[in-house]
Amino acid sequence: MTTSTPAVAGWFTTGDKPRLVASQCTSCDTLVFPPPPPEAASFCRNPACDGETHQPAQLSRVGRVWSYTDAQYQPPAPYIPTTDPFQPFALAAVELPEGLVVLGQVADGYGVADLAVGAEVELVVETLYEDETGERTTWRWRPLTPGRVVELGEEADQ
Numbered sequence: 296m297t298t299s300t301p302a303v304a305g306w307f308t309t310g311d312k313p314r315l316v317a318s319q320c321t322s323c324d325t326l327v328f329p330p331p332p333p334e335a336a337s338f339c340r341n342p343a344c345d346g347e348t349h350q351p352a353q354l355s356r357v358g359r360v361w362s363y364t365d366a367q368y369q370p371p372a373p374y375i376p377t378t379d380p381f382q383p384f385a386l387a388a389v390e391l392p393e394g395l396v397v398l399g400q401v402a403d404g405y406g407v408a409d410l411a412v413g414a415e416v417e418l419v420v421e422t423l424y425e426d427e428t429g430e431r432t433t434w435r436w437r438p439l440t441p442g443r444v445v446e447l448g449e450e451a452d453q
């Protein structure tokens with residue numbers, strides 16, 4: 296059996312209902328994602344606040360697509376390609392009810408044709424890559440209303 300470990304520790308929970316974990320100021324409740332490393336977390340991002348203590352705060356699992364794009368070219372390192380040749384994937388910037396916009400890759404099996412601005416997506420955790428220690432996972436956005444119909448020729452006409 297292989298082990299499954301988040302590629303970055305502390306940024307999301309795992310299990311059936313994963314959630315992103317932000318850093319929240321205990322004075323003014325300002326949320327920051329991704330959470331800064333512990334040594335950098337002593338000052339609040341809110342310029343009107345002098346709070347210096349933060350706590351982990353789990354974010355909503357469902358948000359709405361704020362913007363999205365197609366990654367047609369392989370990103371430079373530290374991106375780790377999982378396929379050879381490179382398979383294009385979709386990226387979505389998702390606005391959560393807390394007001395944060397969080398960028399993420401779209402879940403396996405979905406592409407830009409499944410996305411629309413304002414459409415709901417939910418957080419899932421999927422394998423990013425595998426190395427000798429097992430699977431490394433990351434969060435992704437899964438469309439809740441996939442399969443938006445795109446008329447043939449729609450893109451060519453623009």
Ligand SMILES: [Zn+2]
Binds near residue numbers: 324325344346
């Ligand atoms: Zn604060």
